[in-house]
Amino acid sequence: MATPDAAPDLPLIAEGKVRRLYRLPEPGRLLMVATDRISAYDHILTPGIPDKGRVLTGISLWWFDQLADVVPNHLVSTDVPEEVAGRAMVVEELAMFPVECVVRGYLTGSGWAEYQRSGSVCGIALPDGLQDGSRLPEPIFTPATKADYGEHDENIDFERLVGIVGAEAAEELRRLSIAIYTRAERIARQRGIILADTKVEFGRRADGTIVLGDEVLTPDSSRFWDAASWAPGGANHSFDKQFVRDWLTGPSGWDRTGDAEPPALPADVVAATRARYLEAWSRLTGIDDPLARATAGVDGVTTDRITAMARVVVDVMPKPEILDPQGKAITGALGRLGHEGLTVRQGKRFEITGDGVENRLDEVRRIAEEMLANTVIESYDVRVEQ
Structure with a gap:
């Protein structure tokens, strides 16, 4: 039975805020495990969100299917050790690019803050008069550096990306990222969800092929809003961890600019966050209770x-x-x-x-x-x- 903190008897080679990577005996293969941990503002919060690892894995697997003709991905199989079943996948070992590829179709978050200061985001000039939550004339590619735990990601312009990965790779990362967002935004909108923005990560195979890695289009890596209630300038109902961020910067009383660790999440915030993640999974896939189906081994596509x-x-x-x-x-x-x-x-x-x-x-x-x-x-x- 898979449990949130289960650890297979394999060499642990990397651990992030949410995921763990283990070395598999087969050359070039890794086991990627999603835990129930949740992070915000570069802190791992406590307690975790029950079943979150299953949600991230299930949504990623579903999106890999939807994007198969857009970009190759690192998924090899879901034949994983029993103790992490449902929250893990076997993936290719890639040479990962040291950047996060962010695409924004709507203006919010750090992009909104930057726009208020300069009228642009990552060097891309935007029209005057936009509000928090406004839909952009077209999706924009706004990469960021990947920060170590406890440090902040930094938005960068395209020229700096070229300096990090090279001109040819930078162009391809931008093309693939926008293609992923464009396909996913259309699918999500048809299912009552606005995909405001998302971040994806890529790596290279030994032959040079650029491959989609990590997770994709989950409530951890994306902003999902309710299409029925969306309005520029309003407080948009979200199906992602923005709910946790809002609690931290509001009712919790925590000062994110100080040195104190964030407070523990109360039970009602944990339950509401879990419900939002599950609703995103259900709306996207059209399955009433995807967690129950995944637990029973019925994934709705490949079984x-x-x-x-x-x-x-x-x-x-x-x-x-x-x-x-x-x-x-x-x-x-x-x-x-x-x-x-x-x-x-x-x-x-x-x-x-x-x-x-x-x-x-x-x-x-x-x-x-x-x-x-x-x-x-x-x-x-x-x-x-x-």
Whole structure:
């Protein structure tokens, strides 16, 4: 049984604020474990957030699938030691770039503070009159240095990034980062979440290929806002650790500029933070209780353990300009592709139910892949409902 502080009997080679890296016997393979620890303002807080490691791992695995055609990633498998199952993955060992690649589609956080001082963020001039929470005319790439524990990350401009990693790598990091954000922002928005900004990390394989590493698009590494209540200049409801930051700088009475350690998180803040992380996971994947499914070993995408009572569901996302309340676009696409016996619901899903479902998962995957070639379909998500 996986536990928050479980440690496999492997050499520990690195430990960050949240994750631990272990050396595996197979050359070039590492075990990356996500703990339940939470950090804010360069401090590890206590207590941790129950199940947070599972959430980070589950969301990252889901996004790796969504981004597979955008950028290669470091995931090798989820066949991990039992004591860290659900919160760990086997990954490639990469030569990591010593920078964090941040993309902002909305102005907030340190970007908002910098904009107020200079009208720009990381050397990128922005229009006058923006507010905290304003959507930017287009996503901007604002890299940062990676600080050691207890020190602050530093936003840098593109020229300084070039000085750190070289011109060719800097251009590719910017291209990949913006491509990741653009794809993810669209998917999240269709599911009622605004992806305000995110940070990603990359490494190189021995052959020079740049690969997405670490976690991706989690509530730890991104700002997720409720699309229904978003408004520039307002206090946007978040599904990330901003809730913890707000408590620290407000009701807790802690002075982040002083030398004192942050106070312990009260039980209600821990519970509310856990609920926000789980809601982000549920909204993104469309699974009502992803934690229960992950614990049971049903991930909704790659599992082959399907009972005869299961239903294979494909949530289909038409392109934004397609108005499809009755599902006509998807129905037509399925017909043109020659598929029968599929039920279209609510304009944005089709499913297979009844006897023999357990033998049709590969068929559904093939159908979903074909859907990507259709001119009205943006993307899709396959899952299993028991």
